[in-house]
Amino acid sequence: MARDPNDQSYARPIRSLLVTVVVLALLALVLVWRIDNPRVERMRAAIIDRVVPNLEWALAPVTGMARMIDDFQSYTRLYEQNEELRRELQQMRAWREAALQLEQENARLLDLNRVRLDPELTFVTGIVMADAGSPFRRSVLINVGARDGILDGWATMDGLGVVGRISGVGDQTSRVLLLTDANSRIPVTIQPSGQQALLMGDNTQAPMLDFIEAPEDISAGDRIVTSGDDGLFPPGLLVGQVVETTDRMLRARLAADMARLNFLRVMRSHPGTTLADPGALIGPPWPPPEGFVQGSGQRRPGVAPITRPEQGGDLSQGGVLR
Numbered sequence: 001m002a003r004d005p006n007d008q009s010y011a012r013p014i015r016s017l018l019v020t021v022v023v024l025a026l027l028a029l030v031l032v033w034r035i036d037n038p039r040v041e042r043m044r045a046a047i048i049d050r051v052v053p054n055l056e057w058a059l060a061p062v063t064g065m066a067r068m069i070d071d072f073q074s075y076t077r078l079y080e081q082n083e084e085l086r087r088e089l090q091q092m093r094a095w096r097e098a099a100l101q102l103e104q105e106n107a108r109l110l111d112l113n114r115v116r117l118d119p120e121l122t123f124v125t126g127i128v129m130a131d132a133g134s135p136f137r138r139s140v141l142i143n144v145g146a147r148d149g150i151l152d153g154w155a156t157m158d159g160l161g162v163v164g165r166i167s168g169v170g171d172q173t174s175r176v177l178l179l180t181d182a183n184s185r186i187p188v189t190i191q192p193s194g195q196q197a198l199l200m201g202d203n204t205q206a207p208m209l210d211f212i213e214a215p216e217d218i219s220a221g222d223r224i225v226t227s228g229d230d231g232l233f234p235p236g237l238l239v240g241q242v243v244e245t246t247d248r249m250l251r252a253r254l255a256a257d258m259a260r261l262n263f264l265r266v267m268r269s270h271p272g273t274t275l276a277d278p279g280a281l282i283g284p285p286w287p288p289p290e291g292f293v294q295g296s297g298q299r300r301p302g303v304a305p306i307t308r309p310e311q312g313g314d315l316s317q318g319g320v321l322r
Contacts, residue, residue: 105262123157123265124148129173131261138181138203139164142264145172153232155267161238161255162186162226163264176264179207179239179254187229188239188252193217196227199239199252206243206251220244224252232269 126142144150146169154166156176164184167177177184184201190209195218198211212218222242228235240254 122268124150124268126174126264126266128261128264137183138178138201139167140176140178140261140264141173142176142266143173144266145170145174147171149268150174150266151269154269155226155233155237157237157265157267158256158261158263160257161240162233163256163258163261165232166266174266178258179252179256180205180258186233186239187227188224189227189235190218190242191223191225193222196229197224197250199224205258206245206253209242209250209252212250215250218242218250234267234269237267 124144126144126148129141129143131140142156150166150169152166152169156163156165162179164176164178164181165186166174168175179186179199179201180203181201182203184199184207186199188197188199188209189195190197190212193214195212195214197209199207200210201207209224220242224239224242226233226235226237226239238255240252240256243251243253245251
């Protein structure tokens with residue numbers, strides 16, 4: 001579509017006139033703003049007082065945008081600080097857990113050191129590596145074995161009482177059969193009555209006390225210690241206390257905390273002494289009776305057989321039968 005040439009002839013002069021007016025107004029404004037005159041200064045102040053308050057609505061978006069930028073920067077700084085505090089809190093929680101574990105281990109080791117044992121007894125301390133038990137077997141694994149001189153059958157204790165005995169020895173680990181296991185049997189002494197009993201595990205937390213001569217002499221709360229009759233457990237090690245169930249059965253409340261086994265002492269048992277000679281209480285061999293032929297196993301005819309004291313006879317001095 002062709003344009004009207006008359007429109008172009010009128011638009012150009014109007015455009016030129018507007019540009020000229022704007023330029024002259026700007027030049028007048030610059031000149032007025034640069035003139036140093038009291039009257040001009042009062043006029044400038046009056047213009048500012050009249051125009052600037054009316055421009056607040058136009059400056060509101062700019063001011064709001066500046067505030068938004070400041071708020072966003074502040075939010076960014078707060079987010080960074082929050083993330084840093086989160087990392088520090090996680091580190092503090094990890095340190096707290098480590099401190100609690102060290103405190104618990106320290107307390108258990110202090111409990112081990114406070115136990116008074118026979119000064120002649122020696123022990124090896126091991127760490128419980130795993131609970132190797134099952135519904136039908138109660139045992140744990142410790143990190144000491146044959147290289148540490150551990151032998152099968154030795155007693156083990158925690159910070160206070162007997163836990164069980166060594167039931168298998170490897171080069172670096174050992175298995176401990178707990179007192180609560182159904183295969184556990186140890187002889188014990190009940191104090192103060194001195195009654196001997198057999199502590200029998202039955203896969204419960206309170207093993208049974210059986211083979212007691214006089215159960216009426218035993219009351220709840222009596223102390224149970226090892227008797228040492230088996231030759232493996234040293235005598236006098238604390239086992240627990242006597243408790244009486246509702247069915248009038250005697251059981252043992254173990255002094256050891258079976259639910260929290262972390263460190264165990266393996267008690268070195270002293271081997272028994274082998275008797276190689278008869279000793280002073282055994283007399284010399286009897287002389288052969290009169291008329292006895294050496295090597296024949298028979299006596300001469302007409303000689304009465306000699307009798308020993310345990311057979312009813314009595315010997316006078318000199319060995320003559322009377």
